[in-house]
Amino acid sequence: MTRNAPSSAPTETPGQALNPWPALWALVLGFFMILVDLTIVTVATPTIIEDLDASVNDVVWVSSAYMLAYAVPVLITGRLGDRFGSKYLYLAGLTVFTLASLWCGLTTTVEGLIVARVVQGFGASMMTPQTMAIITRIFPPAQRGSAMAVWGATAGVAMVVGPLLGGVLTDGLGWEWIFFVNIPVGLVAFVMAWRLVPALPTHAHRFDWLGVALSGAAMFLLCFGIQEGHQKDWAPWIIAMIAGGAVVLVAFIAWQRFNRAEPLVPLELFRDRNFSVSTVAITCMGAIAASFGFPLMLYAQAVRGYSPTGAALLMLPMAVMSILLARLVGRLSDQQHPRWVLGFGFATSLVGFLGLIWRLEPGVAVWELAVPMALIGVGNAFIWAPTATTANRNLPMHQAGAGAGVYNATRQVGSVLGAAAIAVLMDARLAHYLPGAAAHGEAGAAQIPDPHIADLFSRAMQQSLWLPAAMYLVGLVAVMFYERPRHEGFGQAAVQE
Secondary structure (H helix, E strand, O other), rough: OOOOOOOOOOOHHHHOOOOOOOHHHHHHHHHHHHHHHHHHHHHHHHHHHHHHOOOOOHHHHHHHHHHHHHHHHHHHHHHHHHHHHHHHHHHHHHHHHHHHHHHHHOOHHHHHHHHHHHHHHHHHHHHHHHHHHHHHHHHHHHHHHHHHHHHHHHHHHHHHHHHHHHHHHHHHOOHHHHOOOHHHHHHHHHHHHHHHHOOOOEOOOOOOHHHHHHHHHHHHHHHHHHHHOOOOOOOOOHHHHHHHHHHHHHHHHOOOOOOHHHHHHHHHHHHHHHHHHHHHHHHHHHHHHHHHHHHHHHHHHHHHHOOOOHHHHHHHHHHHHHHHHHHHHHHHHHOOOOOHHHHHHHHHHHHHHHHHHHHHHOOOHHHHHHHHHHHHHHHHHHHHHHHHHOOOOOHHHHHHHHHHHHHHHHHHHHHHHHHHHHHHHHHHHHHOOOOOOOHHHHOOOOOOOOOOHHHHHHHHHHHHHHHHHHHHHHHHHHHOOOOOOOOOOOOOOOOOO
C-alpha cells in the first residue's frame, strides 16, 4: 500500500527523469561521517587510556557500544524509512548523531563516553539503511551499479581515513576533536540532504516488535558475554549469557520463519544467492574493519613510539590504493562476474595481511609494513563496492528498506562481534606474554621503554591479527558461491556522471 505522494515527488525510478547524482553525493557525506566513527577511535585508544584512566577493554567498549547501538535497531530503522520517509528518517538520525558527537567530546569519564557513543550509534542506525534504500529507488537499473559502487567504496575509504583523521586530530587538538569534527560536517550534510535528496513515496508496514526484542537481546547477550569473558575469567554467568544469546538468536530466526504478518527479516531475501553471499562477505568485512586497527595502532604507539599521526600513517598505503582503484572497480562491478572480482579482492587482502603479520616486529623497516598494507588496500577496493553493488540489485522495490536494513545489520553484527573478539584475543595474548601487567601501563600513549617487554607486547599484537586474517579467508570461501547476476544492465558499460 502506497500513500499519495506530493506531485513533485519522484517515481520509484526517478533517475530516468531527474539527475540523481547530487542526492547521492549528499547521502555519501553523512554515510562517510558515521563510518569514519567506526574506526576513528582506534588510533586515539592509547591517549584515551591515559587521559581517562581506562583499560584496553574499556576503550574497546567505546567502539563496541557504538557498533552495538548501531547494529540492533538497524533492521527496524530500514522499515521506518519505508513507512515515514527515508529522507526524513535520515535527517532525524543525522541530528541525533551530530548532537551525540558533541556529548562525546565533552565527557570526562570513560563510562560517560560509552553512554554517549550508544546515543551516537543509534543516530547512525537511523541513517545508514536510508542511504542504501534511497539509492536503490532513485537510480534506474543501468546506473544503479555505478551508484552503489560509490556507496560501497565510501565504506572502504572510511575504514582507512578514520585512523588517519583520528591521528591528526588527536595529535593536534586532543582526542575530543575526533568527535567535535562531526559537528560542522553534520551541519553541512543536513543542509545538503534537505535540499538535494528527494522525498520518496512511502509504504505502509506492520512492525515486528517481538523480532526487534529478540534480535536486540541476542546481540547484547552474545557481544557482552564474548567481550567480557576473558576479563571475568569465563565465569559461569558469562557462559550462561553467551549460551542464552545463542538460544535467543535461534528463537529470533524461528520467529522470522513462522511470522505470517511482516517479519523483521523477510527470509525470502536469502533465496537470492547473491544477496546471501553478500551478507556473509560484508559480515566478514565488518569484523575486519572493527578489529584490525586496535592491535596495529597499539603496536605502532607502544612499541615503535609513534605519535597518533605517525601510527595512522601506517594506514596511508591502504587508503591510497583503495581511493585510486575505486572508479575502476565500480566499472568492473557491472561487467564482470562478482565471484572473480571479489575473489581477487579477498585473496589479495589475505596475502597482504599474512605479510603484515609476518613482519610486525619491533625493529622492522617501515617499507616492510607499507607493502603489505598497500596489498590490503588493493584487495579492499575489490571488496567493498562490488559487495554493495551485488547485494540488492535483484530485490523488488518494496523490499528496498528491508534489504538495506538486513545488509547493513549483518555488516554491523560483524563489526560488533569483531570488536568483542579482538578485545578477548588481545587480553588473552597480553596475559600470556605479560602476566600480571596492567593493561593501563603497557598500552598507553608513551613508548614502552624496556626492549624485552616491547618485544613481548609486539608478539601479543602480532598474534591478535590472526583474527582479521581468518575473516579474510572465510570471505574468500564465501564469494566463490556467487552466481552470474541476472539484473538489467549487467555486462554493459554503466552510465556514470
